[in-house]
Amino acid sequence: MYILGLDVGTTGCKAVLFNVDGRLIAQSYREYLLYHPKPSWSEEEPLEVWRGVVETIKEAVAKSEVKVDEIEVLSVSAQGEAFTPLDRELNPLYRCITTWDDRAVKQHDEFLKLIDRAELFEITGHPSSPVYTLFKLMWFKENKPEIYEKTWKFLLWEDFINMLLCGVPAIDYSLASRTMIFDIRRLNWSREILEPSGLDEDKLPEPHPSGKVVGEVSRKASDETGLDEGTLVVTGGHDQACGTLGVGAINPGATYVATGTVESIVAPLHKPLLRREMIPMGFASYCHVAPNRYLILGANPTAGILLRWFRDKFGEKYVEEASKRGVSVYDLMMEDSSKAPVGSQGLLIAPYFMGAGTPNWDTYARGLIIGLTVAHGKPELIRAIVEGITYELRLNIETLEKLGVEIEEIRTVGGGARSKFWLQLKADITGKRVVLPDITEASSAGAAMLAGLGAGLYKDVDDAISKFYREFKVYQPNLNVKKTYDRFYRVYVKLYPAVKNTYREAFQVLEAAGREQ
């Protein structure tokens, strides 16, 4: 018996096939395009994403040589916020508007005159921001009234895929939380938000708990995907939440750290944590995909992307050598940087190249390098980048701990988890036990666990975890190295407060320079 976990991400989608014992059997990946009709707008073409989902399902199944009738059930893990308007016949009426699209700044700012930011946080668990679905729906109603009127449902990616597969517009609580319209304690759309927003509740999908059967693959969907008609469709969740389940993190203590282009830090909770000081820090707390669990989410928007930046702007020699030797350029860069001493000879880098994430949460912040001498070269800079990202992880962990969140160990996936050097560095800088799990396709694994739970293949979530989650390798902090890092870290955390005021000034100067040139 087999389970399919689908993961619809920000730049591509994956289909991952697991057996009922939680072994990864086959997977497939497709990238899709992002469209930018204006520089700060960001859209996806709904049918291109759907085609990606269809192709990855077919490819994963073909690779696995599993018979489709042995695939019992599937579930979707999805990026947050992004949504598409559909008419009754399921035709997309506009492109999908994604997270990093800033068209709704005005709607956001105006809405905050109608409802208090703290109240919004109390209801939704999220500090308000124009990225959330709510404000973009308001933009739609204001700027595209004819499309708004014609829209039957505005669907996020989980419910969009569920709709096309089984004809039911079902969203789960965790992904619904990312709209800023969902009441995370009453577990339903919030009247307190819908009413002042002027939006219609019946244009939203139906919220369900994760891991619930909502339908079966239809004849039409079967024809398209090659899946058997009748294959069960189960609610999945927000990709960060699915990933957290995917590494078995459902109880306080085990923390999920996904180190990709962006780094996410997710800690499971028994109840939502809604302390007001979290609002300026940017921490969100909302529904987990595990039953009766919540989570708290922190993020560093510029993690692995800095290594790509370094490769593209300064790494020609690494690129040439990697191509000559047929190895990964990142492996070469990490190998080189691992030869630089602990603390990169006094070099500290604050990775705020696109603004600071949690907990400094500052859109004006930018990258900072301090401590440079003429002895510093590429190895020290690369190491300082990796150390800086990891200091920022420690800052998030320590801030979460001060907020009362329990963090015992880090279970980590993503590009950053491919480097043993970085894994050990995570342990040495944070002082935590760092676990590389056996399955690093955490979001798809989480979706598959929810699918299996929905289909009754597991007794309960602990049973599912016991099948899917195993430690592949454990990294313990080297306490001598940690002692040195403790010292550098104490300097690191003082940098942002020291230069904070200059960030806003520099931003204004740059804006003025842009107007003059």
Place this chain on the structure above:
Amino acid sequence: MYILGLDVGTTGCKAVLFNVDGRLIAQSYREYLLYHPKPSWSEEEPLEVWRGVVETIKEAVAKSEVKVDEIEVLSVSAQGEAFTPLDRELNPLYRCITTWDDRAVKQHDEFLKLIDRAELFEITGHPSSPVYTLFKLMWFKENKPEIYEKTWKFLLWEDFINMLLCGVPAIDYSLASRTMIFDIRRLNWSREILEPSGLDEDKLPEPHPSGKVVGEVSRKASDETGLDEGTLVVTGGHDQACGTLGVGAINPGATYVATGTVESIVAPLHKPLLRREMIPMGFASYCHVAPNRYLILGANPTAGILLRWFRDKFGEKYVEEASKRGVSVYDLMMEDSSKAPVGSQGLLIAPYFMGAGTPNWDTYARGLIIGLTVAHGKPELIRAIVEGITYELRLNIETLEKLGVEIEEIRTVGGGARSKFWLQLKADITGKRVVLPDITEASSAGAAMLAGLGAGLYKDVDDAISKFYREFKVYQPNLNVKKTYDRFYRVYVKLYPAVKNTYREAFQVLEAAGREQ
């Protein structure tokens, strides 16, 4: 009739032959080695330097095809602080100890218990530092008592060369000022300093005004150098002072800026400027080589060296392309950086890679880059380096102006003056008229002018300047560009105060890390 200007610098020496009308006829250059018996010690081999002087004289004369009997007079411009102990027979008893040698930190700190720092500043015009000759002589007496006893004279490079040429140990007031033993108002060795130091005045050379005949080239020196016996030897001066004269800067207003590895900023004064707030800023004020003139000296220890750093650590592609096209790698780098916009897209670099010079004067400071985004690459970084060095120049100029120093225009030489882009940038950032002089070998030209004055070839110093100093090209500030730079500069000056405290902490952490590893 011809004049020889010799320049004994920190890494090499030059002989430059001028005609009596101030035209540069021929020149020659030799590098010599620096020895580091301990990492923070720095020495030169006296006879290697002497050999360099002899070879450059011969080569310059040979290139010029001038007959030696037409060379009337010579003079030496010399690096400061560095000295060699000689016995009666003129044998060096130890290597020359140069400026950036820190062996005398203990002697410096102990001496400040015997004499107040402000008093020392009042007498010598210099904020105290272990770099000065005084403390290294004390180190000698304490650590090499047998050599100290045997020493007839401790000579700096001007007096050393004069001694070997004409048998007279004659130093001028400007170079004597750099020992921290010289009373810049009484124009003699200071009893107030010599007495507590325990040093013997008769082991020091004789101080004379610059531009005074002190002897004639001896038979022996004639045999070695090829110069005619009887060629006049005239006192020259400290290289910064000679350079300032070399660009005709003897009256307040015209300021000498030498942009090499290090950048020096020298403004002429009618009287020494000895305000106590100059002490923590590191500004020195002492004897000019022009009669009855003084100067004030500021410096940025890491100017052009940062471009070499960038070339060596990140510039392989520029090096390859330069070699392929047969052009200068720095020209390529500057060309590329000139394409980045004014203000380098918000990137600011504080060039404190080896500590901050005047006026922030901080040995703990290190290089700082702020404002980084993933859009920044090599062109923006190079431009930001050049802009940062030039912001630092503006900071020095504005600080000097606040101290009451008049600065009307910048007359600039050195590697930095080879780039039109950088020359225009200096004008745009400082708002001053920037002049590239016809003769950029300013220190040698200044020495030659002093030689000519000593030999009575010129009526007075103004007459000499009228022969040697001509404007080659003038750069006026572009006021629109300046307006943008004014804004960036206002952010730039806030960076150092913001991070100042973290520099000392980071230094201590790095020291601790060094001990642990």
